[in-house]
Amino acid sequence: MLGSSLPSTLFTFDSGTQSRLSPDLESNSSNSISFNAKRLFPAKNIAFTKWRTHSAARTPETVLTEEDMKKWEACRQVFSRFEFTKEEEDKILGKAFGLVHSPYWGEERExxxxxxxxxxxxxxxxxxLGLSDEDLIKILKKFPEVVGCSLENELKTNIQILEKQWSIKGKSLKNLLLRNPKVLGYIIDCKGDCKALCTRCWVRF
Incomplete structure (x- = not known):
């Protein structure tokens, strides 16, 4: 069960206890997760500066129970086929599920x-769809939020749109997903009448 409390800069999970996770993510071991924005986004990195300015002060600390942590660890195991580091796995999951701020979601991601x-x-x-593990690694690095998208309402729907409306299939579809994987998460077509969901709008296609 998720809860929230006052913001914090760093907390660590130890087996058998609750984990209080602030938005800055760092992995220490298979049973230890903490958040540290500086490790994810070096101080000289513009992305970190924007992240700190627009997110850190307003995103509440998240509390994960031991059961939640077991689910997190189970998801880590799914990534073992890609040979990511645990820090990379945590960063991907954090961005996909709202534990690390992502401009892609805007304010909508709980x-x-x-x-x-x-x-x-x-x-x-x-x-x-014909994507290899190497292809998936490239997609996850460009668009980690994909694992937090809805399979039925977003991925499958958008692939159907690409195939039926744009006749993009097979190798062309694969090349498109490698070039612009965010198309998998589009949810709106503003048709020029901006809805302030630009990161998830077909206008970017």
């Missing part, structure tokens, strides 16, 4: 605990 079966289903679907 913090959630990832479910292994949902993450597995997304990887299986993408693999079924």
């Amino acid at each position: 913090v959630a605990v990832p479910e292994q079966e949902n993450v597995n289903a997304i990887f299986d679907y993408l693999t079924g």
